[in-house]
Amino acid sequence: MKKFVLVFLLICSFANAQSLVELRGYLQKGENSEEVSKTLISKSKTAFETTKKPIYLAFGAVGNFFMAKHAGNPISKYSYFNKGKKMLEEAVKKDPNNVEIRLMRLISQEKTPSFLGYDKNIETDRNFILKNYKNSDDDNLVIFIKKYLNI
Numbered sequence: 001m002k003k004f005v006l007v008f009l010l011i012c013s014f015a016n017a018q019s020l021v022e023l024r025g026y027l028q029k030g031e032n033s034e035e036v037s038k039t040l041i042s043k044s045k046t047a048f049e050t051t052k053k054p055i056y057l058a059f060g061a062v063g064n065f066f067m068a069k070h071a072g073n074p075i076s077k078y079s080y081f082n083k084g085k086k087m088l089e090e091a092v093k094k095d096p097n098n099v100e101i102r103l104m105r106l107i108s109q110e111k112t113p114s115f116l117g118y119d120k121n122i123e124t125d126r127n128f129i130l131k132n133y134k135n136s137d138d139d140n141l142v143i144f145i146k147k148y149l150n151i
Contacts, residue, residue: 019043019047019056020055021140022043023040023043023044023047023056023059024140026039026040026043026059026063027040027059027062030062030063030066031066031069034066034067034070037063037066037067037070038063038067040059040060040062040063040066041060041063041064041067043059044056044057044059044060044063045060047059048060053095054090054091054092054094054095054098054101055091055095055098055100055101057087057088057090057091057094058087058088058091058092058098058100058101058104058105059104060084060087061083061084061085061086061087061088061091061104061108062084062088062104062108063084064080064081064083064084064087065080065081065084065108065111065112067080067084068080068081068084081112081116081118084108085118088101088104088105088108089105091104092105092121097132099128099129099132099133099135099136099141099145100136100138100141102125102128102129103125103129103141103144103145103148105121105125106121106122106125106126106129107148109121109122109125110122126149129145129149130149130151133145133146
């Protein structure tokens with residue numbers, strides 16, 4: 001029985017890692033593709049409903065920010081933006097020490113037009129990331145952070 005539990009946990013861990021890699025791929029392409037943005041939202045929603053991990057909520061939030069960019073109607077744009085903002089803030093609240101979630105919020109706030117007023121945590125998130133990114137076990141995330149922050 002112990003072997004079964006160990007194997008099950010390893011499979012779940014691997015599936016979780018694969019899911020993050022897949023979602024990161026959608027994240028890279030979603031800004032330029034409405035279809036990929038919709039896929040990012042759908043897959044992150046499913047992963048969050050299954051695992052309740054805030055990281056998946058954050059991926060869905062970014063998908064909504066991307067959809068705001070793709071929407072033609074200003075009301076739809078604002079609706080997607082507000083939904084993404086709410087989801088991302090919830091993800092940070094649920095897991096404030098997650099470097100990747102804080103990175104998503106940093107990038108989102110830096111890219112959001114200033115008139116929307118979503119820029120209150122830029123310095124806090126940047127400082128948190130600089131202080132904590134080295135503790136991550138995810139080499140790809142560390143490399144991305146170093147490139148993004150020019151360190």
